[in-house]
Amino acid sequence: MAKFQVTQLNPKRFQASQIKFLVILLLICTVMILPIIYIVNQAFKPLDELFYFPPQLFVKNPTISNFTELGRLARTTGLPWIRYLLNSLIISVVYVIGVIFITVLAAYAISKKEFRFKKVLFKVNQLALMFVAVAVAVPNYLIISYLGLMDTFWVHIIPSLAVPVYLFLLKQNMDDGIPKEILESAKLDGANDLQVILKFVVPLVKPAIATIAILAFQSIWNSGGASLIYLTSESLKTLPYYLGLLQASAGIKATGVAAASSLIIFVPNLIIFIAMQSRVMNTMARSGIK
């Protein structure tokens, strides 16, 4: 009779009993990663290899011609593609800073202060976790045009600054990660809220702040939506929008150019996530809704 063994979650070392899980997971991971490997190879294939039959997964004679093609095609819009890259970078940085700023302030107040509508605010925010932003595209359009944000730099940033999930994650982490006594003694020493936040709150919930920074970066860096809907000035548009445009106009080279351009968007996301993954996991461990 096979003896049932207690599950060892988060085991210290490898054991034979883990092999069955490893095999299944490796299969799943193959399905998950193959498309990515494929697109990476596609981006470095010369034109003739893109049209091999049958198509090959791996590139034989890697070339960067798909990337240089990006620069050449760019002239059709009258702006160098670096401009779109720069726009995307500036927008992402401003957005991430903005998100951190407003979310840290609000999470600190809700987590550590006592005030009248605190419970209500947090409950409303919790309800808003269910909010599907794309569902309210129509009223959003009306609000944005009413506020005069149309065709401005800020239209990328302001409408999506308040994200319920980020506030939720940060507040949960502040509840567990910052002892009230520290803040009390800081207050007794005469520090004001801003000093308390900078000196005590931020250092203590750094991983959580890093996590919302990454999530915010991912969402803004990938988004070309605002450029498509709210902008007419070419000089304010972002990289994903531009790369989407290119894919439509690249003709026979479209496959390679598309692969190259999506790689440019994807790689920064991946690198940042890999660098920060342990902090993200730390933060997500406190993501339970109580």
Added chain:
Amino acid sequence: MSNSNVDAAYNSRVRRNIHGYTLKKAEKTKRKSRHKNTGINGSAWGIFCLVFPFALLFFVFIVVPVFMSALLSLTYYNAIDTPRFVGIQNYIDMFTRDREFMMYVIPQTLKFAIIVGPGGYILSFIIAWMLAQLPRGIRTVLALIVYTPSLAGGVFIGVIWKSFFSGDQFGYLNAILMNLGIIKAPIAWLTNPQYLLSITIFVALWSSFGIGFLSILASLCNLDQELFEAAHIDGIKNRFQETIYVTIPQMKGSMFFSAIMSITGAMSAGTLAVDLSGSNPTPQNSAQTILAHMNDYAFIRNELGYASAMSVVLLLFVLVFSKIASKLFAEKD
């Protein structure tokens, strides 16, 4: 004897006194700490300044749009004339007149949302659970691979899968199937109504292991090992029982969070079929979901009132799913 009695009485009085004193002292410290409390609290104005930026943006870009959707859904509005109040006509039309809505959109949205939402959620749990059985190093690498597709934005997903399912012989899937002799001529996967919905569901699942998945994995890795041993002694017989009675009850909060992320993710992915097939409506409405249908009415046909009615239905849809999840996982106070 009497002496000791007096002693006892004296003792108890002293004790009462001491007791009274401690009570008083405790009260004092309590008052003091309440005083300290207002110390961290600072002025009401200070609290207002902290909460205001987030609250304002939250109100303008989340609360107002939801209410505006609800109001607009009661009007006829074509983006040019002022909205005209029509009562619940849009909802009546949706369920009685809009043939596409009843024939394609509702059943397909349900199918898509249930497989990608709850289905993807169960898959997330199973994968996370298996990952949690592995030691840290290899777990991190594999978890990263599972999470990676959710990093890919809409454009990237389109690029990858369009070339994989491409309708000519250079499409990866066609080439494989033709090489194996399973098909003779290439199949136009993404414009063929027969396959589009299934392909969309597959792709949506592929990219659905986002922060909900990470939340489950992180909770699993931080569970209390002693409870498992105790449950084992109490007669838990197999992995299934263990998961239902020991594992999940310990991480209800995270299960709930992840459930909400899954369902909102699934509903937001409703336009994936449009990206893949390159047209809205999708070929013969074969993968039309409520979000795509809404966009079609809002931005192509300019019937904003009717589109708003659909967005209300969509949000209610998410609410119902989340309520079910909350019944399953919410902590009872």
